[in-house]
Amino acid sequence: DTAVSQTPKYLVTQMGNDKSIKCEQNLGHDTMYWYKQDSKKFLKIMFSYNNKELIINETVPNRFSPKSPDKAHLNLHINSLELGDSAVYFCASTTGGRETQYFGPGTRLLVL
Amino acid sequence: AQSVAQPEDQVNVAEGNPLTVKCTYSVSGNPYLFWYVQYPNRGLQFLLKYITGDNLVKGSYGFEAEFNKSQTSFHLKKPSALVSDSALYFCAVSRGSYIPTFGRGTSLIVHP
Numbered sequence: 111d112t113a114v115s116q117t118p119k120y121l122v123t124q125m126g127n128d129k130s131i132k133c134e135q136n137l138g139h140d141t142m143y144w145y146k147q148d149s150k151k152f153l154k155i156m157f158s159y160n161n162k163e164l165i166i167n168e169t170v171p172n173r174f175s176p177k178s179p180d181k182a183h184l185n186l187h188i189n190s191l192e193l194g195d196s197a198v199y200f201c202a203s204t205t206g207g208r209e210t211q212y213f214g215p216g217t218r219l220l221v222l
Numbered sequence: 223a224q225s226v227a228q229p230e231d232q233v234n235v236a237e238g239n240p241l242t243v244k245c246t247y248s249v250s251g252n253p254y255l256f257w258y259v260q261y262p263n264r265g266l267q268f269l270l271k272y273i274t275g276d277n278l279v280k281g282s283y284g285f286e287a288e289f290n291k292s293q294t295s296f297h298l299k300k301p302s303a304l305v306s307d308s309a310l311y312f313c314a315v316s317r318g319s320y321i322p323t324f325g326r327g328t329s330l331i332v333h334p
Contacts, residue, residue: 114265151310153266153324166321200265207316208254208273213265 113137116201116214123191124222131186131217133201142184143211144176145200153200159184191221224249226315228325235303236333243298243328245313255296256314256322257287266312272296283307303332 114135123129135142144156157176158166164176173189188195201214225248235241247253254273258266270281277289287298298311310329316322 151260151327151329153312153327155322155324158321202266207322208271210256210268210271211258211266211322213258213267215265216263 114201114203114212114214116199116217118217119215120218120220122220122222125191125193127191128187128189129191129219130188131199131201131219133184133186133214135182135201135203135212137203137212139203139205139212140181141204141206142178143202143204144184144186145202146170147198147200147216149197157184157186193221195219196221224253224315224317224323226313226323226325228311228313228328230328231326232329232331234331234333237305238302241300241303241307241330241332243311243313243330245296245298245325246294247296247313247315248294249315249317251317253296254316255287255289256316257281257285257296257298258312258314258324259283260310260312260327262309269298269311303330305332305334308332 117132141160143158146154156170159178175187177185198216198218200216202211204211227246256271257269260266269285270279272279272289280286285300310327312327313325314322
């Protein structure tokens, strides 16, 4: 069984569209993250949810919104997609700051 | 604030030779330090971590890292490199909070 899964794996869309990326973890972890990896492979943390509360929110555009229906899911919704949103988005989960993070396989978003 | 520096964008080593990937950090208090590896088109995978105790930490695939508090470093090492070790390596630090900081990544290339 996959510990952290993301759907879709690939997403190609037009500028201005709204899209969502789903993430699910079956590890029973309390904390989930969304990361953005740009074309230079730099990894930037976007959001973290702990016990269904948003505990960090980096300086990302408000077009990005995380939604957590329950502890096992943290979805990422993006409004009005822009060319610069093209990247690989990773979901991760953990039990705490001193513990290992488990990453999903990534969602490759291409905005045309 | 916490930060991580990986001073080398790329490390080249011949197969069979020892390898070192450098990481230095800055954090208030005792750090929690991690190394992750990313193979092409994959999510990050945990290699090893230092929380407390022995300064030499052993991890997956024969990798190890040495925590040096005076030099604020946590370099990743392997006695004998394999071509299959070629990947992108990330160092990360946290301080018990749920907010990890990742380095910019170092591309390791092992030549046959």
